[in-house]
Structures are given as C-alpha cells and as structure tokens.
Amino acid sequence: MSHGIVWKYGDNVNTDVIFPGRYTYQMMPPEEMAKHALEDLDPEFAPKVKPGDVIVAGKNFGSGSSREQAATCLKAAGVQAIVARSFARIYFRNAINIGLPVLQSPEAVDHLEAGDPVDIDLVRGEIRSTRGTFSFSPLPESVLGIIAAGGLIEYTKAKLTVDETEEKKE
C-alpha cells in the first residue's frame, strides 16, 4: 500500500491527450515519456505529479489509439493506479501488460476530488480516503500475476523459461 494524491479528470480521456502522436513513433525511454504525460489535457500534471499519486477519471479512460506509451508514461511518472468508471479495452490490456493497475470503481469516482490523499490496497480491493473507503472488484488472479511479475514481458519470460525446462525434462 502506498500514499498519494488524486488527479481528477472527466470522461473519454483519450490516448492522444495522454501521450500525443507527435511523440508516439519516436523511441524514448519511459522516464522521457513521463515528461509528456497528459501534455495535451493538463500541462500541469507532468511537472507536478509525485510517485504514488492516483488518477481518477470518468468513463472510457484511454479510448482511441493502441499506443502503449499512454500507459507507460503514467507508470513512469509514478502513478500507482488509475481509478475510472470504465476503461477502453486496449488501454485496459496495455496497462496490465506493463504492470499499471487499472481499477473500476464508479463509487470512488463519484466521491474523490482532486488533491484528496488516497491509499490503494490491491490485494484487498480497497481505495481508502478521508471521504470514505471504496471497493473495486479485485483483479483476477491471472491479471494480478502479470502485475506482480512487473508486466507481461517478465511474466512471459518466466513462462518461456518454464516451458523450456519442461521440454528438456521430457
């Protein structure tokens, strides 16, 4: 569990405003991506975000392009989780695949405001704040496995090694 504050946004926060197309096909390290996070939605975000902060947004977060940097840049900026009413499907997969928790909790979105201190307990499925404790459906075990491994690359790497070892045994 870690602490941070809430950054609050509305519905349909799309991948173009999270990570603009002008940077999408340039190769850059995650810490460089973090400098452009939410650049076209909230230019204040990237310079001020602190490790452990949480993004709280409305419905269809991450709609639009499949660009994975829209998840990577937020994780690299220190965001511990995104809480939204709903997520666009490719964004949901991307976030999990790079190890960024994406939590669906309309109740938390209704109550939390920008600047609120907030804690998230992934295992118990709780978002704690001075405005109350909100639940989210805990992520399925397979998904938690990917997040725990640090993302799909590490997860797949481990799986490929196991497969190889088993093949050798045979």
Place this chain on the structure above:
Amino acid sequence: MGKTLTEKVLGRKAGREVKAGDVVSVSPDYVLSHDNSAAIIQEFRKLGVKKVKAPGKIVIVLDHIVPAADEKYAQNHKTIREFVAEQGIANFFDINAGICHQVLPEQGFALPGSVIVGSDSHTPSYGALGAFAAGIGRTETACTWATDEIWLRVPETMRIDLTGRLGPGVSAKDLSLKLIGDHGAEMANYKAVEFDGPAAGDFSVGARLTLANMSAEMGAKNGYFAPDEKTLRWLEGRARGPFVALASDPDALYESVLAYDLGSLEPQVAVPHSVDNVKPVAEVAGRAVNQVLIGTCTNGRLEDLETAAAILKGRKVAKSVRVLVIPASWEVYREALRSGALAVLVDAGCVILNSGCGPCLGAHEGLLAAGEVCLSTSNRNFRGRMGHRDSEIYLASPATAAASAVTGRITDPRGFL
C-alpha cells in the same frame, strides 16, 4: 442456442464450443504491426528468445511515417528492415505499399473466419470480410511473436440492423458518425458489433471496411459483416489460402440490437474534440477550414477518391484551403490513376501524397498550426491529434470533404451532386 460469428470464429480456433464471456487462448492467423514494430522489437529482445515462433504469421507494413520524415523515423525503419531479414519475415511491406488496413485485405491476409490481432487500434477493419480482428498493444504483440498465442475474452455482440437505402451524397461514413453520435464513444466497449439487416448487403466491401474501421471508435473489440457473395467475389484472386465463411446463427444471442433506417440519414460531421460530438452537416455549415484531408484507413479507397473527384470535376479548391489527398494503398493509387480520378483532383488543386497514414496521427505531412481547422475523412478528432493542441479537427465523409474543399467552408455535399 445459436452462436454469433465471433463465438464461431474464436471457438473454431480454440478447438471447443465457446460463448460470450469465455476466455480462450488462441494461435492467431496473422499478427500485424507497422512502424511501431521498432518498439515491439525492443520489447521482443527483452524476452530472451532469439527467434519469433511463427515468422509466416507476422505481417509488417510500414505506413505511419512513410517515407521517413526525419532521421529518428529512418532509424526505426532501418531497425525493422534488419529484423525482418534476420527473422525471415516474408510478409513485409515497405514504404511503397500503403496503409496496413488497406494492404491486409488487398493482399488476401484478411479472410472470413480468420483471427487477426494487430498493434493498431483500427485492426477491427478486417471484420469487413468476416474475420475476427482486434487491436492489441506493443508488449502483447512482442509476446505473441514469441509464443504464437494470445488470450482473448469472447465478446458479447451488439447487432445493428440496417434497412432502407442511403440517399445521394450520404455514405457509410455518415452512418458510422450518426451511430457514434447517438450512442457515445463507448457504445460498444469490449463488445463485437455486427452490421446486419436487409441493407447490410448493399454496402460495397469498401464501405464495409469504413464501418468496421469506425467500430473502433465505438470502443468495439471487433466489428464485422457476415461474408456474402460480394465478399467472395472481392476475395477472388486475393485470398492467400483457404478459408471458412462463418456467419451468426438466426437464434444467436445478442447483447443488444439497434435499428437504423438508412433512408432518413443525412450527412454528418463530428465536431471538436471527440468522435461522438456529432451534428448534421447542416448545423455547422459555413465554418471556415484551412485544410481538408481526403484519405486514411477510414476513407482513402478508390470509391472515396472517385466520390471526391465527381464533386471536384471542373471545379477548383478554394484559395483559402489546402487539400491533401492520400490514396489508402498503392493499389488504390494505381486504380485512381487509371480511372482518371487523380487527374481530376490534381487539376482541381489537390496535393496528392504517398499512400500512408499522412497527418492523421500528427507525425508529419500537413500538421496544423494553433487556431487552424481541418476537415478530415479520418477517424479521430481528439485535441492536438493532427498538430497543435489549439487546432481543430472535424470528421466527415469524402463527399462532404470535397464539397468543403470547393467552398473553403464546411458544406453539405448534396448541393454539389
């Protein structure tokens, strides 16, 4: 209980009966990527395997920034070409092919009953031919290269029943905008969208590609038309292999059903800054534009260029507007050369660009300055997408784009027919 096309296609791949909500692990027929292959290669290298598992299933099309706009993009392309050679990837299309979502259908990869995943959000386009096709991200693409396997949740299906006949100057693009405007940009999030009803078969394969493409803007996982005679004719001489034409059963279970009468549809435009902010063209007519873009994976096909040419024939584009035309592929380019459409467009004052994504995603070729307005036949009008964050994008059909090119203002095309 019958099954939807999606349940049948994914069930066939998984080797068992499946229904919406099930999670399947499948070996896809093809895995698409484009200029972002450079980033995917970087992820692939982290996996510690030397070779991709199924090189014949990987399709790479350079289309996003072609030719390379600067040395960084040039380096990406070089990295990709070297990887393609190293891994023996035969299905590689360099800068003279076109947009992936036009190239895969034309080159016979997108087949009825097939499963295609791609690291591009408009991958659902191939549903136009009855495929199951969905977008994924870079990390997942890298892992699929290594494992030849991906997990997918079988989506619920929303059916859209179409009746009636489109009026002159109204097209599939207007229908897609109307649907998204009426029901919002997440109308089909996580779902499959089936275009059906007595009028579905009237749409050309090109128009079906437009609708399946725009299903991405509905949030859909996949969007499709059941394959019919038109599909089979279009695939003659193109299909790379055998395929199975699957369609939904009459008693399939749908999550929801919408009904639309095409006869009452009028030209639509999505106004800044979201695709679901849709109005009839009549309501925004007269808004001055600085640039018109005719092209992209949504509307850069031969019929789109010919629609534009029919309106621009014998006319000139307004002095105040820059008109960019991008044939979706080299096949389209060559056909439009032969048909004379490109000559008409050039004579009218349009700028013809190399087949590719062009300025749609904001990387090169006609970006917008602060305060500028673009009317585009593309699929997204998010803030800053085509340039400065204080520029504006309106989305419309090729006919509306061509009429607006003539006047320099957003214009209902029905006065130009």
